[in-house]
Amino acid sequence: MLATRRKFLFIVGFLALPALIYVVYVISPYVQAFQIAFTDWHGASQTQNFVGFANFEALFADSTFWHAIGHNAILLVLGPLIVLGLGMFFAFLLTSGGRKGGVGGSKVYRVIIFLPQVLSLVIVAVLFQSVLKTDTGGMINGPLIGLGAQPIGFLTSPDLALWSVLGVLVWQQVGFYVVLFSAAMGNVPLEIYESARLDGANRIQMFFRITLPLLWDTVQTAWVYMGIAAFDVFAIVWVLTVDQGGPDGSTQVLSTEIYRNAFVYSKFGYASAMGVVLFFVILIFAGVVFGLTRRERVEL
Template sequence: MKMPRGGARFVIGFLALPVLLYVVFVIAPYLQAFYLAFTDWRGVSSTPRFSGFDNFTRLLADPTFWAAVGHHVILLLALPLITLAIALFFAFLLNMGAGTKGVRGSKFYQAVFFFPQVLAVAVIGVLFQAVYRPDKGGVLNGLLDLVGIAPIGWLTQPRLALWSLIAVLVWQAVGFYVVLFAAGMANIPKEVVEAAELDGCSRSRMFFQVTLPLLWDTVQVAWVYLGIAAFDGFALVATLSVDRGGPDGSTTVLPLEIWRTAFTYSKFGYASAMGVALFVLSLTFAVLTLRVTRRERIEY
């Protein structure tokens, strides 16, 4: 299709400012971080000294770095799997739990599920400090006390702390994906669902053989988004964990270590090397996920 006369100038003029802002505030800082990763800059010298691959060599021998990477691996496995499973379950119930018409009041339920998404992470951190309090005054421990179970240190026990944070991340994220999947399911032609019902297709079989294949592209994108979120977690860990990444480093993540290395220890070059490693890990995950989960597109 040929662009109308003057259309190219209009498009260029319309996109020029957004692209310029993106280059200045996104691309340029990335390039600067890559440059600083090869220096020993401490944030005070105007001319950073080039140090080659020293920062990356040190990074490979840093136990704190590998501990954080290990936590990201757990997050990568748990956060997408749990969140997508719960979101798909509720979205399917809301859209097809009562046949092709869906559940009455499904829009209201979607709004309720979506509510945690509009809360700031700092607010969620404060909220769950009350939920996870290690004494009987905590919401969870108060409920456990009613059945005679002693209080549990949800955030003070190294084996529980990371999983407690994962539960909060799932609680915050699942509503968005319920709405996303519900919208995708609503676009599935009713004729397809009705034909499956006439063939005697059970609810579980309909989900795995009809709904999920037709929704696969959306699930794939959601998996990538949740994987990228698993490489973050800075705000929640900083506001909710014990001693920012504790106890004993059991909840530390790379963004938190980058912040601590740069602004507490003034090792901006080393922090930039961590940032580059985080960028490579995130990009690798996204590319591998899109390639491994790629399926032939189903037309309907």
């Protein structure tokens, strides 16, 4: 009893300061955002007027807001699916794709795949501006134009722009999940695979019957992480896309609209209302993910 208590105090002692910083700099702004959402604050005055639910009413009648939500939804569904799928696939290849462990050169691949994660999002967006350019300077369109084909308007066509954003997001994110899944796979005892192999299981069976179930917790967490990344995408959209969310609003997402309303239109109250909605949407999303993916846990 005493030992447990001592351990408890020991842990609390370490956590108190970070928790305090967290409360002051993360939690309290949240609470404040809730308060600002009910005011008409313009961002500079020291007082604000309470306006009730006016911001929320205007928000739900705003077609831009619904467009943004729709774009977020697309990223939210496809982003995790593609990233986690690819991440799992690469991680499997790197850890147990070959005869003995990973495929040939897996150490090199590991570095290459993880590299984008080291770059800041803004740098990634700037890089992809050049990659996706529509003139001869574009990495993809340059050769295409050289071959006499029409350039593809990755960022300039409203039908393609959101997919380009998704592509960049996947490229940037996948490395992290490869490492995450590789580490988790490394924790699976080799004996289990050996006995499965003796029982005549092939690689696909081993993946779905052994690896995936044992990794389920990690997948769950990864899903939430990736979902949050898909909700954010601010830096990529703001730096990469034409007209910061264009063309013609085709890549607007909630985070860019929050920024625009607060810092361009000086509608801090309205922007905070958006933030509050975003908060609840993410909360619901996390609940749904944890609820949907709940399974019997396999303890090792």
